[in-house]
Amino acid sequence: MISSKNRQMALSAIIQAIRHGARQKQACAILCISSRTLQHWRKQGLNDKRQTVVKVPTNKLSKQERGAVLATCNSEEFKNKSPQQIVPILADQGIYIASESSFYRILRDADQLHHRGRTAAPKATAKPEPYLATAPNQVWSSPEKGVKSTVDLPLMHGRISSCQDHYAYNIQVLGIT
Secondary structure (H helix, E strand, O other): OOOHHHHHHHHHHHHHHHHOOOOHHHHHHHOOOOHHHHHHHHHHOOOOHHHHOOOOOOOOOOHHHHHHHHHHHHOOOOOOOOHHHHHHHHHHOOOOOOOHHHHHHHHHHOOOOOOOOOOOOOOOOOOOOOOOOOOOOOOOOOOOOOOOEEEEEOOOOEEEEEOOOOOOEEEEEOOOO
16 A cells, blocks of 8 residues: 555656656556556545544443453452453452453553562573583582482483482483494
8 A cells, every 4th residue: 555645756756757758557567556546546636545544443441441440450359360360250240341351451551461469470480501511520410309300411421310209310321322
């Protein structure tokens, strides 16, 4: 779609080319438009009427309904809960304000879509840096219950793994290549 500003420039260029002896169809082909499009611009005008249409959904929530969603989310009962928890609780009480996605959208628009509650926000934990043994006795590991670890030993061509059920190390010889 060509904007109104670019249409004006294209029309001026085509008119100038026609004045200098070019045929209208060839001048239009250079700008990748058809002669019919040029005729339409001359008849209907250069303004794109499609850009002036503002579409408003018929089921858009009113300011009062959006306020009710925010008031519900900020109420004492729901201040520590996410919309995923709020909507089913309200449904059990026979109350419908808006859908769960609408709750999320309204909270995002109001800049309230972040960790809710008194507890600290969950933090992502980074993976520990791997260690590579290039000689004997460089990497040591102690077994801990509930922790699985695998250390590759390229010099031994084996693998040491500690399992959560026992504290012994299993050395699996992979073979020398």
